[in-house]
Amino acid sequence: MIETSLIGFSRGEQTNSSFYAVNPVSGSDLEVQYGSSSGKEVERACELAHLATQPLASLSGAAKANFLRSVADRLDASIEELIETMTMETGLPEGRVRGETGRTSGQLRMFAKLLDEGSWVDARIDRAIPDRVPVPKPDLRTMLRPVGPVAVFCASNFPLAFSVAGGDTASAWAAGCPVIVKAHHAHPGTALIVGKLVVESVREHKLPEGTFSLIFGSGQTIGQSIVKNTHLKAVGFTGSRQGGRALYDLASSRSEPIPVFAEMSSINPIFLLPEFEEARMEEIAEGLFSSATMGVGQFCTNPGVVFYPDNEVGASFRSLFVKKMNTFGLAPMLHKRIYESYISGINQISQQNGVEELFRSDSYSDEDSSYAGPCVLNTDMNCFLKNPLLSEEIFGPFTLLVSYADSDELFKVILGLDGQLTGSLFGPESSLTKHNKILDLLETKVGRVLFNQFPTGVEVCPSIVHGGPYPATTDSRSTSVGTAAILRFARPICYQGFPDTMLPPELREANPLGINRTES
């Protein structure tokens, strides 16, 4: 049997091209075959999304919230089925599947709550002043409205939370946009379980057919044909820098360019400040170990580079951290391609001038499997500053330690850093005050700056920023996690001179929804 795409309420036809998911633990193909969509099917999905644009845009916040909650409920109810398929497709443990299901349904409910409250639309009201001289002031009322159909690309490392009904999709639906999801080749079965339950919710809530489609196929061909389709108005992507940049370039070169919110790569630097205390060494080495190996290092916020002072405390910290990494066994990576990138990445960096191997597990080279072991390399600031390769992201349980002489060196390295999702400073409070210029500079390079905390374990809430300057993302003004993610898929529309009854409820004089508004 071949499983095919979900084109609105229909299934895709079988095509010549198909693929299997691979069990990364055993290295063997899984049972189910998936048929790639044809270009015609993609066109149909985009046409359906286009037709759904106005009906979805006219839904109330409450109607959208109910739909999101219905998807969340169905997700939670499918947990056993998800565990069975997702563990096979990804090698992730049951606990992770449970956790990520909860996070995904939680995200959907978070947006439902945001819609219930309703103030996210940034309603602005300027009332008419008919007798103003020299010219009357017109009545102007503005609110955020959906941008139109959005393409979402599933992430390899979050088969649920950044995939079919993940953060990008949830925020696009919340804004009132139809969504076309491109499944990831590594977990098509997980995608299909979620896709089918989404279709049930779309039907149950009598939403237009084009509210959702799920497409199987290659990123290069099918993914690109989605982004090129004139009906599409925005793109959400989480993945590699190469993949995100390719989509960005494609979307920018359209005759009507569209925004791409690609969350791509970050080394999430950790800075142990010069006054870093010996007393907290154990606690922080343990925290770093846990953060660096969490999810086998396959998180966007994985701390890849640690800068430590070239003194006794720094040297002790280095030894302690290496000892801890030594306790981490082998663990399966998400799929063969990530594994291969990891191995070639650490091989390449190990061979660079001035880079010393402090620890490397030598047992990942089994032919049939995608098991990876940790690796810790060490260098000094001089080599780091001279060699751009050393500041490239390596996805996996890898840490590069970099010693620095003084705070001037620290300042210099931050000045040269690419954009990052996060940057973390460690030390006593007095150290932060003393090096406030380092904090001010670091802030210009990241989306989230942390003090004495580790970047993994991204909190899903209104205040989170999961974004940052390029190449962390393609739009530093965005976040792909938290309620502000909805702002990526909305644009302001101003209504001038309209009778009250023809305005959206958010802008009516009586404020029937009771939302916060800017009025003047």
Place this chain on the structure above:
Amino acid sequence: MIETSLIGFSRGEQTNSSFYAVNPVSGSDLEVQYGSSSGKEVERACELAHLATQPLASLSGAAKANFLRSVADRLDASIEELIETMTMETGLPEGRVRGETGRTSGQLRMFAKLLDEGSWVDARIDRAIPDRVPVPKPDLRTMLRPVGPVAVFCASNFPLAFSVAGGDTASAWAAGCPVIVKAHHAHPGTALIVGKLVVESVREHKLPEGTFSLIFGSGQTIGQSIVKNTHLKAVGFTGSRQGGRALYDLASSRSEPIPVFAEMSSINPIFLLPEFEEARMEEIAEGLFSSATMGVGQFCTNPGVVFYPDNEVGASFRSLFVKKMNTFGLAPMLHKRIYESYISGINQISQQNGVEELFRSDSYSDEDSSYAGPCVLNTDMNCFLKNPLLSEEIFGPFTLLVSYADSDELFKVILGLDGQLTGSLFGPESSLTKHNKILDLLETKVGRVLFNQFPTGVEVCPSIVHGGPYPATTDSRSTSVGTAAILRFARPICYQGFPDTMLPPELREANPLGINRTES
């Protein structure tokens, strides 16, 4: 004497390349010669802007507001000097210079007021829950912070309000960004007056030298070298579709792409609904005439195409409008290039199949001058839908009237429209209710939708949207007029786990600035 660029507090050196402004009324070169900047000078300006990034980012809202007010005061005090130079360079009447000066200083003060109030930073606070299970919730606090140096390109049609200290610059400064302005070749003297007074304000307020530079030179070479400079983080532009797209393509192809907020072209369609009333014909024809000829049709929101019902009322309206346009004499255009585009544009459209010339002033072809007269062409929906040329913007006192048979035709034409700054519906309220699907559709194509009002005379206020889907702008989520323009030049930064004293005042527990915040 050659006038040169303002590179921070220094003047540019004289180069081999220079130019003169032209008096569009006499057609002759003005006295002062302007020297184009060298690439080296551009680099210096960008380096200064880079150095100013952190000092400006650390300014309080009050400090930024004081600077903006100081520029506004100096602008108002320079009005006689501006009148003398700007009328010569643009052919615009004294009243317009006075009005635009007031608008420009008003915009600066509007942003100062926004900064005084302070809530624009969208502060979000999630407090720590240390005893949450299974994991503690960290303390997360987020606010909007400046993106870094911004390049602003002066607009030909707004020598003050969309130029040196215009809306783009004011909103970038308000966000805390250094600005590099590229002067427009048509009004370098006006630019220099404003540029010099800005430098005085920068010095008076002891802001960093790189807060502002003003560059003379060609858009193709010097303009592009500004946008390509790695220190630049965003671009503001108002002008032609070709110019805006070129900058967008350049910025998108950088190794670190940056956003371009280009406001480019719009035909601002007017729709007389099927139930359009004979009783209001005179009033609306007069309003349309005034809107279509205001500023010799050289406004971004100039109504270029009017759809009217193919019935008796429609025919009467057409005659009445033509009669009114007939009363408009000749008027000088802003510069020769705009004039030439206008003439070739209406020549081209006149020759299209099914296009009828209802009225055209035949006296604009004087060799030495840039005087233009109005032109009204007519066609039907069939021809309009078949010929994409008919929906291209022509800058000038030109109106294309298009008759339609019924509301289905109206729906069809809106469906096929490109993105627009505005779209205006005219008719009785009952008509709006009846054709609410037309309103819903129109909204997906524009940034501002109007009812029984004309799009020119853009109100500067919190609720205005001067933006819209491509090709009206390169980013439909933006506006270049109104307080929301500041959002183009800011990005959220999240502070996790910071001691209260090290947070920006906007995020401190005691909320010392008393701003509105989202707290949870």
